[in-house]
Amino acid sequence: DTGVSQNPRHKITKRGQNVTFRCDPISEHNRLYWYRQTLGQGPEFLTYFQNEAQLEKSRLLSDRFSAERPKGSFSTLEIQRTEQGDSAMYLCASSLLNENYGYTFGSGTRLTVV
Amino acid sequence: QQQVKQSPQSLIVQKGGISIINCAYENTAFDYFPWYQQFPGKGPALLIAIRPDVSEKKEGRFTISFNKSAKQFSLHIMDSQPGDSATYFCAASRNGGFKTIFGAGTRLFVKA
Numbered sequence: 001d002t003g004v005s006q007n008p009r010h011k012i013t014k015r016g017q018n019v020t021f022r023c024d025p026i027s028e029h030n031r032l033y034w035y036r037q038t039l040g041q042g043p044e045f046l047t048y049f050q051n052e053a054q055l056e057k058s059r060l061l062s063d064r065f066s067a068e069r070p071k072g073s074f075s076t077l078e079i080q081r082t083e084q085g086d087s088a089m090y091l092c093a094s095s096l097l098n099e100n101y102g103y104t105f106g107s108g109t110r111l112t113v114v
Numbered sequence: 115q116q117q118v119k120q121s122p123q124s125l126i127v128q129k130g131g132i133s134i135i136n137c138a139y140e141n142t143a144f145d146y147f148p149w150y151q152q153f154p155g156k157g158p159a160l161l162i163a164i165r166p167d168v169s170e171k172k173e174g175r176f177t178i179s180f181n182k183s184a185k186q187f188s189l190h191i192m193d194s195q196p197g198d199s200a201t202y203f204c205a206a207s208r209n210g211g212f213k214t215i216f217g218a219g220t221r222l223f224v225k226a
Contacts, residue, residue: 004157031212042120042203042216043158056212091157102148103214105157 004106006092012112013082020078021109023092029104030097032075034067036060037089037108046090049075050097082113118206120217127224133191135220137204140185144206148214149178149189152201161202162189194224 005024013019025032030051035043046065048056051072061067064082069075079086089110093103119138127133139147145166150158164171164178164187171178177190191198201221207214 033212040219042205042219044216045213048212050212093157102160102163103158105150105159107155107157 004092004094004104006090006106006109008109009107010110010112012114015084015113016081018078018080019082019111020076021090021092021111023075023077023106024073025075025092025094026104028096029094030072031095032069033093033095033103034075034077035091035093035105037091038087043091046077079111082111084113087111087113118204118215118217120204120220122220123218124221125223127194127222129194129196129224129226131194131224133189133194133198133222133224135189135202135204135222136186137188137217138184138186139206139215141206142185143208144215146207147178147180147187148205148207149176150203150205150216152203152219158203191222194222196224196226198222199224 007022032049034046037043045058046061047067049069052069064080067077089108091108093105095103121136148163149161151161152158162173162176164180166182169180175192180187201219203219204217205214
């Protein structure tokens with residue numbers, strides 16, 4: 001297992017298009033998180049899965065955003081009708097279930113909406 | 115109450131010097147305080163973390179000092195090296211919680 005993998009690394013899309021990102025967590029990690037990071041800021045929480053259940057969504061996650069984690073393995077984050085304000089780094093992280101061991105982050109997907 | 119305030123925004127230190135980054139929090143329910151290091155083009159990587167039942171934790175050249183009464187904690191990097199040049203984020207979360215709140219980050223540059 002080589003850590004948390006995110007694809008694609010970069011995505012440029014036109015405003016109004018839909019995009020989907022994929023995250024493959026560390027295999028034994030039950031928890032999976034999506035964060036968004038804009039330039040010069042810390043990561044902001046978007047959503048969280050425990051196994052396949054999505055247990056929390058931030059107010060930042062508008063109706064245009066949807067995330068899934070089928071079978072409790074990989075996860076996808078879809079943004080519909082992208083807007084320029086969606087341009088950011090989208091980070092996926094995973095962790096063990098029982099304690100706060102801290103996250104293992106992937107390298108992120110950088111989204112640019114033009 | 116959910117904020118974690120981090121300072122300074124940027125820091126320049128000579129090689130061999132001590133880098134100090136400070137953070138303050140408001141929510142007393144937080145009980146896990148990690149620091150993350152991020153290099154350009156990479157995701158943040160967990161560096162060191164502390165729980166509020168101890169006042170200091172040291173791992174190699176990295177030390178967290180924690181002041182529970184003041185609701186403040188800091189990262190000290192001893193003998194700073196050019197390879198330490200990165201952005202550092204403090205963070206806070208609640209045990210059993212799922213959401214980690216990050217500070218805005220400190221860009222550290224260590225001059226050779």
